């Protein structure tokens with residue numbers, strides 16, 4: 001199976017904001033603030049009724065944004081995300097049926113895993129960068145450092161429980177190409193329409209150094 005490699009997308013920024021859109025009207029100003037701050041990749045989780053519409057308008061209207069769909073757990077969501085114009089997909093975990101459904105897509109996918117065996121299986125299937133989720137609860141940066149010895153070919157985008165206090169630990173691991181997180185898009189700021197705060201958080205995240213190499 002040959003799948004598009006997410007690496008070129010992830011090379012663009014060290015952090016992928018994980019966004020929950022409650023009001024569709026927030027989607028465009030939020031995405032603009034993220035792009036302005038230097039985070040062009042935006043994972044919009046399919047957890048709210050307006051999420052797919054949010055993917056659609058961000059993909060269509062926000063220059064410089066790369067809109068992805070997150071929380072993808074079945075084939076119907078894959079199809080709906082593609083139809084909405086999603087440019088990448090992210091899953092929290094990966095069942096065999098979901099892995100099959102990802103096969104043959106022509107956009108990058110970050111399939112979710114939480115153990116060495118799951119990661120090895122997905123790598124065998126051709127997934128080049130894996131979402132490690134829930135990162136903190138599953139062993140955090142120490143886990144990723146430990147498995148880099150026996151499994152140096154694996155690449156990860158850890159997500160779940162990452163914030164300003166620990167993001168540096170993750171980005172210091174060479175197999176971590178980027179991290180995902182919601183800390184750059186706090187719900188209270190979104191509800192208050194404080195997109196300047198989102199832009200500032202994004203700018204701080206975009207400036208974080210990472211050990212991963214992309215050449």
Ligand SMILES: O=C(O)C(=O)C[C@H](O)[C@H](O)COP(=O)(O)O
Nearest residue numbers: 045070071092159160161181182
């Ligand atoms: O919705 C999904 O597909 C998920 O896998 C969950 C998200 O990645 C986390 O909720 C983000 O984690 P936090 O940065 O701790 O908020």
